[in-house]
Amino acid sequence: MPALAQRLASCCAVRLPERGRFRNPVSMTRKRHCIRAAASVTPWPLQDAKARFSELVRRAQDEGPQHVTVHGREAVAIVGAEEYRMLHGTRDWRELVQAMQDSPHRDIDLTPERSVMPVRDIAL
Incomplete structure (x- = not known):
């Protein structure tokens, strides 16, 4: 279970399934409070990071996203690989090719029409 979900479960005293939905009824105000409390992380100044x-990498894996600041402004968030894959997905070009090959409109010609362009004469 990702770190954020663990912190939410301990804060709200509810069991969270893998999809991130609450099973036990908890008031929406309490949920928002718990999400904010669990997601709040002390930012890392760039020099400390x-x-x-x-340590930053270990905390990102164990505790969830770690925020790095530059000149007091949030610049980046470091997340663990598991959470990144969960957020970003694992799509690649092979899935696009497969979707296009499985399309019922596969017979449509997508080749653009080319027109003959005039060529300038150049004196050498």
């Missing part, structure tokens, strides 16, 4: 990068 560079100096303690191993």
Whole structure:
């Protein structure tokens, strides 16, 4: 279970399934409070993040997203690979090719029509 879901489960005292939906009824106000509390992370100044990068990576894996600031402004969020894959997905070009091959409109010609362009004469 991702770290954010674990923190939500402990805060709200509910069991969360893998999809992230609440099974036990909890008031919406309480849910929002718990989500904000679980998602809030002390930001890392860039110099600290560079100096303690191993710890930053470990915390991203164990505790969830870690925010890095540059000149006091949030610049990036470091997330664990598992959470990244969950958020981003694993799509690649093979899925697009397969979807196009499975399309019922596969017989449509997608080749653009080319027109003959005039060529300039150049004196050498």
